[in-house]
Amino acid sequence: MRSRILAPRLPVFGGRLHDARTATAVGRWLGAAFAVCFVTGLVSHYLQHPPPWLADALPARPVWGYRLTQGVHVATGLAAVVLLLVKLWTVYPRLFVWPPVRSVRHALERLSVAVLVAAAVFEVFTGLINNVQWYPWPFGFIQAHFAVAWIAFGSVLLHVAVKAPEIGAHWSRRSAGTAALPARDAADRRSLLLATGGAVGVVTLTTVGQAFTPLAATDLLAPRSPRHGPQGLPVNRSAAAAGVTLRGVTGWRLEVGGPRPYALTLPELRGLPGAAARLPIDCVEGWSVDAHWEGVRVRDLVERAGGRPGRSAARIVSLEARGSYRVMHMGAEYVADPLTLLALTLNGEPLSLDHGHPARIIAPNRPGVLQTKWVHRLEVL
Known part of the structure:
Protein backbone atom coordinates (compact mmCIF):
# COMPACT_ATOMS: atom_id res chain seq x y z
CA MET A 1 0.00 0.00 0.00
CA ARG A 2 1.49 3.25 -1.04
CA SER A 3 1.94 5.93 1.56
CA ARG A 4 1.01 9.37 0.53
CA ILE A 5 2.98 12.36 1.72
CA LEU A 6 0.66 15.26 2.16
CA ALA A 7 2.28 18.47 0.97
CA PRO A 8 1.41 21.62 2.90
CA ARG A 9 -1.21 23.76 1.24
CA LEU A 10 0.33 27.08 0.31
CA PRO A 11 -1.64 30.21 -0.62
CA VAL A 12 -2.42 30.24 -4.33
CA PHE A 13 -3.00 33.50 -6.19
CA GLY A 14 -5.14 32.53 -9.13
CA GLY A 15 -5.57 36.01 -10.50
CA ARG A 16 -3.14 37.84 -12.75
CA LEU A 17 -2.25 40.61 -10.30
CA HIS A 18 -0.21 42.27 -13.05
CA ASP A 19 -3.08 44.48 -14.17
CA ALA A 20 -3.30 48.25 -14.14
CA ARG A 21 -5.59 48.32 -11.08
CA THR A 22 -3.05 46.50 -8.90
CA ALA A 23 -0.17 48.59 -10.25
CA THR A 24 -2.12 51.78 -9.53
CA ALA A 25 -3.01 50.71 -5.97
CA VAL A 26 0.62 49.91 -5.10
CA GLY A 27 1.84 52.95 -7.03
CA ARG A 28 -0.17 55.31 -4.83
CA TRP A 29 1.67 54.08 -1.74
CA LEU A 30 5.03 54.12 -3.46
CA GLY A 31 4.45 57.62 -4.84
CA ALA A 32 3.56 58.91 -1.37
CA ALA A 33 6.69 57.28 0.11
CA PHE A 34 8.90 58.78 -2.60
CA ALA A 35 7.38 62.24 -2.10
CA VAL A 36 8.00 62.13 1.66
CA CYS A 37 11.53 60.83 1.09
CA PHE A 38 12.26 63.58 -1.41
CA VAL A 39 11.03 66.44 0.78
CA THR A 40 12.69 65.19 3.98
CA GLY A 41 15.83 64.39 1.99
CA LEU A 42 16.03 68.00 0.82
CA VAL A 43 15.74 69.16 4.43
CA SER A 44 18.51 66.78 5.46
CA HIS A 45 20.81 67.76 2.62
CA TYR A 46 20.50 71.50 3.09
CA LEU A 47 20.94 71.25 6.85
CA GLN A 48 24.05 69.17 6.29
CA HIS A 49 25.42 71.02 3.25
CA PRO A 50 23.83 74.48 3.14
CA PRO A 51 24.71 76.79 0.25
CA PRO A 52 26.49 79.99 1.36
CA TRP A 53 23.37 82.14 1.04
CA LEU A 54 21.45 79.83 3.38
CA ALA A 55 24.10 78.92 5.95
CA ASP A 56 23.45 81.79 8.38
CA ALA A 57 19.67 81.57 8.11
CA LEU A 58 19.16 77.90 9.01
CA PRO A 59 16.94 77.68 12.11
CA ALA A 60 18.20 76.11 15.33
CA ARG A 61 14.63 75.38 16.45
CA PRO A 62 12.64 73.28 16.94
CA VAL A 63 15.17 71.21 18.86
CA TRP A 64 13.65 67.98 17.51
CA GLY A 65 13.36 69.19 13.91
CA TYR A 66 16.15 67.17 12.32
CA ARG A 67 15.33 64.17 14.47
CA LEU A 68 11.82 64.12 13.04
CA THR A 69 12.62 64.80 9.39
CA GLN A 70 15.57 62.40 9.18
CA GLY A 71 13.77 59.70 11.14
CA VAL A 72 10.81 59.95 8.77
CA HIS A 73 13.18 60.01 5.77
CA VAL A 74 14.88 56.76 6.73
CA ALA A 75 11.62 55.07 7.81
CA THR A 76 9.82 55.86 4.55
CA GLY A 77 12.94 54.93 2.58
CA LEU A 78 12.94 51.47 4.15
CA ALA A 79 9.21 51.15 3.49
CA ALA A 80 9.86 52.15 -0.13
CA VAL A 81 12.15 49.12 -0.54
CA VAL A 82 9.18 46.81 0.01
CA LEU A 83 6.80 48.92 -2.06
CA LEU A 84 9.22 49.21 -4.99
CA LEU A 85 9.75 45.45 -5.14
CA VAL A 86 5.98 44.85 -5.18
CA LYS A 87 5.42 47.58 -7.75
CA LEU A 88 8.07 46.13 -10.06
CA TRP A 89 6.52 42.69 -9.65
CA THR A 90 3.10 43.98 -10.71
CA VAL A 91 4.42 45.62 -13.89
CA TYR A 92 7.35 43.42 -14.91
CA PRO A 93 5.48 41.61 -17.74
CA ARG A 94 5.10 44.97 -19.47
CA LEU A 95 8.85 45.52 -19.32
CA PHE A 96 9.37 42.59 -21.70
CA VAL A 97 6.69 43.17 -24.33
CA TRP A 98 7.48 42.40 -27.96
CA PRO A 99 8.24 44.23 -30.13
CA PRO A 100 10.04 46.42 -27.57
CA VAL A 101 9.39 49.61 -29.55
CA ARG A 102 6.26 50.23 -31.62
CA SER A 103 6.55 53.92 -32.32
CA VAL A 104 8.54 57.02 -31.44
CA ARG A 105 6.07 57.86 -28.67
CA HIS A 106 6.30 54.31 -27.32
CA ALA A 107 10.10 54.47 -27.41
CA LEU A 108 10.13 57.72 -25.43
CA GLU A 109 7.68 56.28 -22.91
CA ARG A 110 9.82 53.17 -22.40
CA LEU A 111 12.94 55.29 -22.08
CA SER A 112 11.28 57.37 -19.36
CA VAL A 113 10.24 54.19 -17.54
CA ALA A 114 13.81 52.86 -17.77
CA VAL A 115 15.15 56.07 -16.22
CA LEU A 116 12.47 55.94 -13.50
CA VAL A 117 13.19 52.32 -12.58
CA ALA A 118 16.96 52.82 -12.61
CA ALA A 119 16.80 55.97 -10.48
CA ALA A 120 14.33 54.45 -8.00
CA VAL A 121 16.39 51.28 -7.55
CA PHE A 122 19.57 53.35 -7.16
CA GLU A 123 18.00 55.56 -4.48
CA VAL A 124 16.57 52.80 -2.30
CA PHE A 125 19.65 50.56 -2.70
CA THR A 126 22.23 53.22 -1.89
CA GLY A 127 20.11 54.58 0.95
CA LEU A 128 19.78 51.09 2.45
CA ILE A 129 23.53 50.45 2.20
CA ASN A 130 24.31 53.86 3.69
CA ASN A 131 22.28 52.96 6.78
CA VAL A 132 24.91 50.37 7.67
CA GLN A 133 27.81 52.62 6.58
CA TRP A 134 29.00 50.29 3.81
CA TYR A 135 30.22 52.06 0.68
CA PRO A 136 31.21 49.54 -2.02
CA TRP A 137 31.18 52.17 -4.78
CA PRO A 138 33.85 54.64 -5.96
CA PHE A 139 31.62 57.75 -5.94
CA GLY A 140 30.55 59.97 -3.05
CA PHE A 141 27.26 58.77 -1.59
CA ILE A 142 25.90 62.16 -0.57
CA GLN A 143 26.48 63.85 -3.91
CA ALA A 144 25.22 60.94 -5.99
CA HIS A 145 22.18 60.23 -3.79
CA PHE A 146 21.17 63.89 -3.88
CA ALA A 147 21.60 64.25 -7.64
CA VAL A 148 19.74 61.04 -8.50
CA ALA A 149 16.93 62.03 -6.12
CA TRP A 150 16.10 64.90 -8.48
CA ILE A 151 16.17 62.52 -11.45
CA ALA A 152 13.91 60.05 -9.65
CA PHE A 153 11.45 62.74 -8.56
CA GLY A 154 11.33 64.25 -12.05
CA SER A 155 10.84 60.79 -13.55
CA VAL A 156 7.94 60.12 -11.20
CA LEU A 157 6.25 63.39 -12.20
CA LEU A 158 6.77 62.62 -15.89
CA HIS A 159 5.47 59.08 -15.47
CA VAL A 160 2.35 60.27 -13.65
CA ALA A 161 1.72 62.88 -16.34
CA VAL A 162 2.06 60.32 -19.16
CA LYS A 163 0.01 57.67 -17.39
CA ALA A 164 -2.59 60.04 -15.94
CA PRO A 165 -5.50 58.71 -18.06
CA GLU A 166 -4.72 55.09 -17.17
CA ILE A 167 -4.15 55.95 -13.50
CA GLY A 168 -7.47 57.78 -13.37
CA ALA A 169 -9.26 54.83 -14.99
CA HIS A 170 -8.05 52.45 -12.28
CA TRP A 171 -7.75 54.75 -9.26
CA SER A 172 -10.63 53.22 -7.28
CA ARG A 173 -12.91 50.19 -7.32
CA ARG A 174 -15.62 52.22 -9.02
CA SER A 175 -13.38 53.53 -11.78
CA ALA A 176 -14.51 52.83 -15.32
CA GLY A 177 -11.48 50.74 -16.29
CA THR A 178 -11.82 48.44 -13.27
CA ALA A 179 -15.16 47.05 -14.39
CA ALA A 180 -13.49 45.11 -17.22
CA LEU A 181 -11.20 43.17 -14.85
CA PRO A 182 -12.08 39.61 -13.76
CA ALA A 183 -13.98 39.49 -10.47
CA ARG A 184 -11.70 36.72 -9.14
CA ASP A 185 -8.78 39.17 -9.12
CA ALA A 186 -10.37 41.32 -6.42
CA ALA A 187 -9.77 38.85 -3.56
CA ASP A 188 -6.21 38.13 -4.65
CA ARG A 189 -5.50 41.84 -5.03
CA ARG A 190 -6.74 42.49 -1.49
CA SER A 191 -4.49 39.68 -0.23
CA LEU A 192 -1.49 41.14 -2.03
CA LEU A 193 -2.15 44.64 -0.72
CA LEU A 194 -2.69 43.37 2.84
CA ALA A 195 0.54 41.37 2.66
CA THR A 196 2.38 44.41 1.32
CA GLY A 197 0.99 46.62 4.08
CA GLY A 198 1.94 43.99 6.64
CA ALA A 199 5.50 43.80 5.31
CA VAL A 200 5.82 47.59 5.43
CA GLY A 201 4.51 47.53 8.99
CA VAL A 202 7.02 44.88 10.07
CA VAL A 203 9.95 46.71 8.47
CA THR A 204 8.88 49.97 10.12
CA LEU A 205 8.26 48.43 13.53
CA THR A 206 11.65 46.67 13.58
CA THR A 207 13.67 49.73 12.53
CA VAL A 208 11.94 52.94 13.62
CA GLY A 209 12.94 52.37 17.26
CA GLN A 210 16.43 53.63 16.43
CA ALA A 211 14.93 57.14 16.20
CA PHE A 212 11.63 56.82 18.09
CA THR A 213 13.00 55.60 21.39
CA PRO A 214 9.66 54.43 22.91
CA LEU A 215 9.91 51.61 20.32
CA ALA A 216 13.61 50.95 20.98
CA ALA A 217 12.81 47.44 22.22
CA THR A 218 11.53 46.46 18.75
CA ASP A 219 14.44 47.79 16.66
CA LEU A 220 15.57 44.26 15.74
CA LEU A 221 16.66 45.16 12.19
CA ALA A 222 18.00 48.65 12.88
CA PRO A 223 21.75 49.10 12.28
CA ARG A 224 22.07 51.17 15.48
CA SER A 225 20.35 50.88 18.84
CA PRO A 226 19.88 54.02 20.93
CA ARG A 227 20.45 51.92 24.04
CA HIS A 228 23.95 50.72 23.18
CA GLY A 229 27.23 52.63 23.22
CA PRO A 230 29.76 54.24 25.56
CA GLN A 231 28.11 56.55 28.11
Whole structure:
Protein backbone atom coordinates (compact mmCIF):
# COMPACT_ATOMS: atom_id res chain seq x y z
CA MET A 1 0.00 0.00 0.00
CA ARG A 2 1.49 3.25 -1.04
CA SER A 3 1.94 5.93 1.56
CA ARG A 4 1.01 9.37 0.53
CA ILE A 5 2.98 12.36 1.72
CA LEU A 6 0.66 15.26 2.16
CA ALA A 7 2.28 18.47 0.97
CA PRO A 8 1.41 21.62 2.90
CA ARG A 9 -1.21 23.76 1.24
CA LEU A 10 0.33 27.08 0.31
CA PRO A 11 -1.64 30.21 -0.62
CA VAL A 12 -2.42 30.24 -4.33
CA PHE A 13 -3.00 33.50 -6.19
CA GLY A 14 -5.14 32.53 -9.13
CA GLY A 15 -5.57 36.01 -10.50
CA ARG A 16 -3.14 37.84 -12.75
CA LEU A 17 -2.25 40.61 -10.30
CA HIS A 18 -0.21 42.27 -13.05
CA ASP A 19 -3.08 44.48 -14.17
CA ALA A 20 -3.30 48.25 -14.14
CA ARG A 21 -5.59 48.32 -11.08
CA THR A 22 -3.05 46.50 -8.90
CA ALA A 23 -0.17 48.59 -10.25
CA THR A 24 -2.12 51.78 -9.53
CA ALA A 25 -3.01 50.71 -5.97
CA VAL A 26 0.62 49.91 -5.10
CA GLY A 27 1.84 52.95 -7.03
CA ARG A 28 -0.17 55.31 -4.83
CA TRP A 29 1.67 54.08 -1.74
CA LEU A 30 5.03 54.12 -3.46
CA GLY A 31 4.45 57.62 -4.84
CA ALA A 32 3.56 58.91 -1.37
CA ALA A 33 6.69 57.28 0.11
CA PHE A 34 8.90 58.78 -2.60
CA ALA A 35 7.38 62.24 -2.10
CA VAL A 36 8.00 62.13 1.66
CA CYS A 37 11.53 60.83 1.09
CA PHE A 38 12.26 63.58 -1.41
CA VAL A 39 11.03 66.44 0.78
CA THR A 40 12.69 65.19 3.98
CA GLY A 41 15.83 64.39 1.99
CA LEU A 42 16.03 68.00 0.82
CA VAL A 43 15.74 69.16 4.43
CA SER A 44 18.51 66.78 5.46
CA HIS A 45 20.81 67.76 2.62
CA TYR A 46 20.50 71.50 3.09
CA LEU A 47 20.94 71.25 6.85
CA GLN A 48 24.05 69.17 6.29
CA HIS A 49 25.42 71.02 3.25
CA PRO A 50 23.83 74.48 3.14
CA PRO A 51 24.71 76.79 0.25
CA PRO A 52 26.49 79.99 1.36
CA TRP A 53 23.37 82.14 1.04
CA LEU A 54 21.45 79.83 3.38
CA ALA A 55 24.10 78.92 5.95
CA ASP A 56 23.45 81.79 8.38
CA ALA A 57 19.67 81.57 8.11
CA LEU A 58 19.16 77.90 9.01
CA PRO A 59 16.94 77.68 12.11
CA ALA A 60 18.20 76.11 15.33
CA ARG A 61 14.63 75.38 16.45
CA PRO A 62 12.64 73.28 16.94
CA VAL A 63 15.17 71.21 18.86
CA TRP A 64 13.65 67.98 17.51
CA GLY A 65 13.36 69.19 13.91
CA TYR A 66 16.15 67.17 12.32
CA ARG A 67 15.33 64.17 14.47
CA LEU A 68 11.82 64.12 13.04
CA THR A 69 12.62 64.80 9.39
CA GLN A 70 15.57 62.40 9.18
CA GLY A 71 13.77 59.70 11.14
CA VAL A 72 10.81 59.95 8.77
CA HIS A 73 13.18 60.01 5.77
CA VAL A 74 14.88 56.76 6.73
CA ALA A 75 11.62 55.07 7.81
CA THR A 76 9.82 55.86 4.55
CA GLY A 77 12.94 54.93 2.58
CA LEU A 78 12.94 51.47 4.15
CA ALA A 79 9.21 51.15 3.49
CA ALA A 80 9.86 52.15 -0.13
CA VAL A 81 12.15 49.12 -0.54
CA VAL A 82 9.18 46.81 0.01
CA LEU A 83 6.80 48.92 -2.06
CA LEU A 84 9.22 49.21 -4.99
CA LEU A 85 9.75 45.45 -5.14
CA VAL A 86 5.98 44.85 -5.18
CA LYS A 87 5.42 47.58 -7.75
CA LEU A 88 8.07 46.13 -10.06
CA TRP A 89 6.52 42.69 -9.65
CA THR A 90 3.10 43.98 -10.71
CA VAL A 91 4.42 45.62 -13.89
CA TYR A 92 7.35 43.42 -14.91
CA PRO A 93 5.48 41.61 -17.74
CA ARG A 94 5.10 44.97 -19.47
CA LEU A 95 8.85 45.52 -19.32
CA PHE A 96 9.37 42.59 -21.70
CA VAL A 97 6.69 43.17 -24.33
CA TRP A 98 7.48 42.40 -27.96
CA PRO A 99 8.24 44.23 -30.13
CA PRO A 100 10.04 46.42 -27.57
CA VAL A 101 9.39 49.61 -29.55
CA ARG A 102 6.26 50.23 -31.62
CA SER A 103 6.55 53.92 -32.32
CA VAL A 104 8.54 57.02 -31.44
CA ARG A 105 6.07 57.86 -28.67
CA HIS A 106 6.30 54.31 -27.32
CA ALA A 107 10.10 54.47 -27.41
CA LEU A 108 10.13 57.72 -25.43
CA GLU A 109 7.68 56.28 -22.91
CA ARG A 110 9.82 53.17 -22.40
CA LEU A 111 12.94 55.29 -22.08
CA SER A 112 11.28 57.37 -19.36
CA VAL A 113 10.24 54.19 -17.54
CA ALA A 114 13.81 52.86 -17.77
CA VAL A 115 15.15 56.07 -16.22
CA LEU A 116 12.47 55.94 -13.50
CA VAL A 117 13.19 52.32 -12.58
CA ALA A 118 16.96 52.82 -12.61
CA ALA A 119 16.80 55.97 -10.48
CA ALA A 120 14.33 54.45 -8.00
CA VAL A 121 16.39 51.28 -7.55
CA PHE A 122 19.57 53.35 -7.16
CA GLU A 123 18.00 55.56 -4.48
CA VAL A 124 16.57 52.80 -2.30
CA PHE A 125 19.65 50.56 -2.70
CA THR A 126 22.23 53.22 -1.89
CA GLY A 127 20.11 54.58 0.95
CA LEU A 128 19.78 51.09 2.45
CA ILE A 129 23.53 50.45 2.20
CA ASN A 130 24.31 53.86 3.69
CA ASN A 131 22.28 52.96 6.78
CA VAL A 132 24.91 50.37 7.67
CA GLN A 133 27.81 52.62 6.58
CA TRP A 134 29.00 50.29 3.81
CA TYR A 135 30.22 52.06 0.68
CA PRO A 136 31.21 49.54 -2.02
CA TRP A 137 31.18 52.17 -4.78
CA PRO A 138 33.85 54.64 -5.96
CA PHE A 139 31.62 57.75 -5.94
CA GLY A 140 30.55 59.97 -3.05
CA PHE A 141 27.26 58.77 -1.59
CA ILE A 142 25.90 62.16 -0.57
CA GLN A 143 26.48 63.85 -3.91
CA ALA A 144 25.22 60.94 -5.99
CA HIS A 145 22.18 60.23 -3.79
CA PHE A 146 21.17 63.89 -3.88
CA ALA A 147 21.60 64.25 -7.64
CA VAL A 148 19.74 61.04 -8.50
CA ALA A 149 16.93 62.03 -6.12
CA TRP A 150 16.10 64.90 -8.48
CA ILE A 151 16.17 62.52 -11.45
CA ALA A 152 13.91 60.05 -9.65
CA PHE A 153 11.45 62.74 -8.56
CA GLY A 154 11.33 64.25 -12.05
CA SER A 155 10.84 60.79 -13.55
CA VAL A 156 7.94 60.12 -11.20
CA LEU A 157 6.25 63.39 -12.20
CA LEU A 158 6.77 62.62 -15.89
CA HIS A 159 5.47 59.08 -15.47
CA VAL A 160 2.35 60.27 -13.65
CA ALA A 161 1.72 62.88 -16.34
CA VAL A 162 2.06 60.32 -19.16
CA LYS A 163 0.01 57.67 -17.39
CA ALA A 164 -2.59 60.04 -15.94
CA PRO A 165 -5.50 58.71 -18.06
CA GLU A 166 -4.72 55.09 -17.17
CA ILE A 167 -4.15 55.95 -13.50
CA GLY A 168 -7.47 57.78 -13.37
CA ALA A 169 -9.26 54.83 -14.99
CA HIS A 170 -8.05 52.45 -12.28
CA TRP A 171 -7.75 54.75 -9.26
CA SER A 172 -10.63 53.22 -7.28
CA ARG A 173 -12.91 50.19 -7.32
CA ARG A 174 -15.62 52.22 -9.02
CA SER A 175 -13.38 53.53 -11.78
CA ALA A 176 -14.51 52.83 -15.32
CA GLY A 177 -11.48 50.74 -16.29
CA THR A 178 -11.82 48.44 -13.27
CA ALA A 179 -15.16 47.05 -14.39
CA ALA A 180 -13.49 45.11 -17.22
CA LEU A 181 -11.20 43.17 -14.85
CA PRO A 182 -12.08 39.61 -13.76
CA ALA A 183 -13.98 39.49 -10.47
CA ARG A 184 -11.70 36.72 -9.14
CA ASP A 185 -8.78 39.17 -9.12
CA ALA A 186 -10.37 41.32 -6.42
CA ALA A 187 -9.77 38.85 -3.56
CA ASP A 188 -6.21 38.13 -4.65
CA ARG A 189 -5.50 41.84 -5.03
CA ARG A 190 -6.74 42.49 -1.49
CA SER A 191 -4.49 39.68 -0.23
CA LEU A 192 -1.49 41.14 -2.03
CA LEU A 193 -2.15 44.64 -0.72
CA LEU A 194 -2.69 43.37 2.84
CA ALA A 195 0.54 41.37 2.66
CA THR A 196 2.38 44.41 1.32
CA GLY A 197 0.99 46.62 4.08
CA GLY A 198 1.94 43.99 6.64
CA ALA A 199 5.50 43.80 5.31
CA VAL A 200 5.82 47.59 5.43
CA GLY A 201 4.51 47.53 8.99
CA VAL A 202 7.02 44.88 10.07
CA VAL A 203 9.95 46.71 8.47
CA THR A 204 8.88 49.97 10.12
CA LEU A 205 8.26 48.43 13.53
CA THR A 206 11.65 46.67 13.58
CA THR A 207 13.67 49.73 12.53
CA VAL A 208 11.94 52.94 13.62
CA GLY A 209 12.94 52.37 17.26
CA GLN A 210 16.43 53.63 16.43
CA ALA A 211 14.93 57.14 16.20
CA PHE A 212 11.63 56.82 18.09
CA THR A 213 13.00 55.60 21.39
CA PRO A 214 9.66 54.43 22.91
CA LEU A 215 9.91 51.61 20.32
CA ALA A 216 13.61 50.95 20.98
CA ALA A 217 12.81 47.44 22.22
CA THR A 218 11.53 46.46 18.75
CA ASP A 219 14.44 47.79 16.66
CA LEU A 220 15.57 44.26 15.74
CA LEU A 221 16.66 45.16 12.19
CA ALA A 222 18.00 48.65 12.88
CA PRO A 223 21.75 49.10 12.28
CA ARG A 224 22.07 51.17 15.48
CA SER A 225 20.35 50.88 18.84
CA PRO A 226 19.88 54.02 20.93
CA ARG A 227 20.45 51.92 24.04
CA HIS A 228 23.95 50.72 23.18
CA GLY A 229 27.23 52.63 23.22
CA PRO A 230 29.76 54.24 25.56
CA GLN A 231 28.11 56.55 28.11
CA GLY A 232 24.71 55.39 26.86
CA LEU A 233 25.09 56.86 23.37
CA PRO A 234 25.95 55.13 20.07
CA VAL A 235 29.13 56.08 18.22
CA ASN A 236 29.39 56.21 14.44
CA ARG A 237 32.97 57.43 14.16
CA SER A 238 35.35 56.27 16.87
CA ALA A 239 38.51 58.05 18.00
CA ALA A 240 40.59 55.27 16.43
CA ALA A 241 38.88 55.79 13.05
CA ALA A 242 39.51 59.54 13.32
CA GLY A 243 43.16 59.13 14.32
CA VAL A 244 42.70 60.74 17.75
CA THR A 245 44.55 59.28 20.77
CA LEU A 246 44.78 60.14 24.47
CA ARG A 247 48.43 61.01 23.94
CA GLY A 248 47.41 63.38 21.17
CA VAL A 249 45.10 65.39 23.46
CA THR A 250 47.65 65.71 26.27
CA GLY A 251 48.22 69.41 26.92
CA TRP A 252 45.13 70.29 24.88
CA ARG A 253 44.08 73.93 24.61
CA LEU A 254 41.09 75.50 22.93
CA GLU A 255 42.15 78.21 20.50
CA VAL A 256 39.53 80.86 19.78
CA GLY A 257 40.20 83.17 16.85
CA GLY A 258 38.57 86.53 16.26
CA PRO A 259 39.10 90.26 16.84
CA ARG A 260 40.25 89.36 20.37
CA PRO A 261 41.81 85.89 20.10
CA TYR A 262 42.56 83.82 23.16
CA ALA A 263 43.27 80.26 24.29
CA LEU A 264 41.96 78.19 27.20
CA THR A 265 43.19 75.02 28.88
CA LEU A 266 40.64 72.40 29.88
CA PRO A 267 40.65 73.48 33.58
CA GLU A 268 40.20 77.11 32.48
CA LEU A 269 37.33 76.13 30.23
CA ARG A 270 35.68 74.24 33.06
CA GLY A 271 36.01 77.33 35.21
CA LEU A 272 33.87 79.49 32.90
CA PRO A 273 30.13 79.97 33.54
CA GLY A 274 28.55 76.71 32.49
CA ALA A 275 25.31 75.66 30.87
CA ALA A 276 23.38 72.42 30.43
CA ALA A 277 21.00 71.11 27.80
CA ARG A 278 19.14 67.94 26.96
CA LEU A 279 19.57 67.47 23.24
CA PRO A 280 19.49 64.55 20.84
CA ILE A 281 22.27 63.32 18.60
CA ASP A 282 20.54 62.85 15.24
CA CYS A 283 22.46 60.74 12.77
CA VAL A 284 21.98 60.86 9.02
CA GLU A 285 21.78 57.04 9.08
CA GLY A 286 18.49 57.42 10.95
CA TRP A 287 19.24 56.74 14.62
CA SER A 288 18.67 59.35 17.27
CA VAL A 289 18.83 59.51 21.06
CA ASP A 290 18.52 62.19 23.75
CA ALA A 291 21.36 62.89 26.18
CA HIS A 292 22.25 65.35 28.92
CA TRP A 293 25.13 67.68 28.06
CA GLU A 294 27.05 70.24 30.10
CA GLY A 295 29.66 72.73 28.95
CA VAL A 296 30.07 76.34 27.86
CA ARG A 297 27.75 78.23 25.53
CA VAL A 298 29.32 78.79 22.13
CA ARG A 299 27.87 82.29 21.98
CA ASP A 300 29.78 83.19 25.19
CA LEU A 301 33.06 82.02 23.64
CA VAL A 302 32.30 83.94 20.44
CA GLU A 303 31.36 87.12 22.30
CA ARG A 304 34.54 86.96 24.38
CA ALA A 305 36.56 86.83 21.12
CA GLY A 306 34.85 89.96 19.81
CA GLY A 307 32.03 88.37 17.84
CA ARG A 308 28.44 89.54 17.87
CA PRO A 309 25.85 86.89 18.79
CA GLY A 310 23.15 86.81 16.16
CA ARG A 311 25.50 88.30 13.55
CA SER A 312 28.66 86.17 13.82
CA ALA A 313 29.08 82.68 12.41
CA ALA A 314 31.87 80.32 13.41
CA ARG A 315 34.24 77.77 11.95
CA ILE A 316 34.95 74.72 14.11
CA VAL A 317 38.12 72.69 13.57
CA SER A 318 38.58 69.17 14.92
CA LEU A 319 41.74 67.38 16.04
CA GLU A 320 40.91 64.42 13.81
CA ALA A 321 43.60 63.75 11.25
CA ARG A 322 41.23 63.01 8.38
CA GLY A 323 37.56 63.14 7.55
CA SER A 324 35.04 65.05 5.45
CA TYR A 325 33.77 66.97 8.48
CA ARG A 326 37.07 67.86 10.13
CA VAL A 327 36.21 71.54 9.55
CA MET A 328 32.60 72.58 10.16
CA HIS A 329 30.80 75.85 9.50
CA MET A 330 28.22 76.95 12.07
CA GLY A 331 25.71 79.58 11.01
CA ALA A 332 24.84 82.64 13.07
CA GLU A 333 21.49 81.21 14.20
CA TYR A 334 23.18 78.22 15.80
CA VAL A 335 25.96 80.33 17.34
CA ALA A 336 23.41 82.62 19.00
CA ASP A 337 21.21 79.83 20.35
CA PRO A 338 21.68 79.35 24.12
CA LEU A 339 21.39 75.58 23.71
CA THR A 340 24.45 75.38 21.43
CA LEU A 341 27.26 74.20 23.67
CA LEU A 342 30.91 73.32 23.59
CA ALA A 343 30.16 70.23 25.66
CA LEU A 344 32.56 68.82 28.23
CA THR A 345 30.36 66.18 29.86
CA LEU A 346 27.84 63.62 28.66
CA ASN A 347 25.18 62.19 30.96
CA GLY A 348 27.00 63.53 34.00
CA GLU A 349 30.44 62.16 33.09
CA PRO A 350 33.46 63.72 31.32
CA LEU A 351 33.36 62.99 27.61
CA SER A 352 34.98 59.69 26.64
CA LEU A 353 37.52 59.82 23.84
CA ASP A 354 35.05 58.23 21.40
CA HIS A 355 32.50 60.93 22.25
CA GLY A 356 34.90 63.81 21.59
CA HIS A 357 37.08 64.34 24.69
CA PRO A 358 38.20 66.98 25.61
CA ALA A 359 35.36 69.00 24.02
CA ARG A 360 32.73 68.68 21.31
CA ILE A 361 29.90 70.65 19.78
CA ILE A 362 26.27 69.89 20.56
CA ALA A 363 23.55 72.05 18.99
CA PRO A 364 19.78 71.73 18.44
CA ASN A 365 18.20 70.74 15.11
CA ARG A 366 21.53 69.74 13.58
CA PRO A 367 22.83 66.59 11.83
CA GLY A 368 25.13 64.44 13.94
CA VAL A 369 28.04 64.75 11.51
CA LEU A 370 28.09 68.50 12.26
CA GLN A 371 28.25 67.97 16.03
CA THR A 372 32.03 68.17 15.78
CA LYS A 373 34.08 66.07 18.18
CA TRP A 374 37.63 66.68 19.46
CA VAL A 375 37.30 70.46 18.96
CA HIS A 376 40.60 72.33 19.23
CA ARG A 377 39.89 75.59 17.39
CA LEU A 378 36.90 77.92 17.10
CA GLU A 379 37.14 80.82 14.66
CA VAL A 380 34.73 83.74 14.78
CA LEU A 381 33.59 84.74 11.28
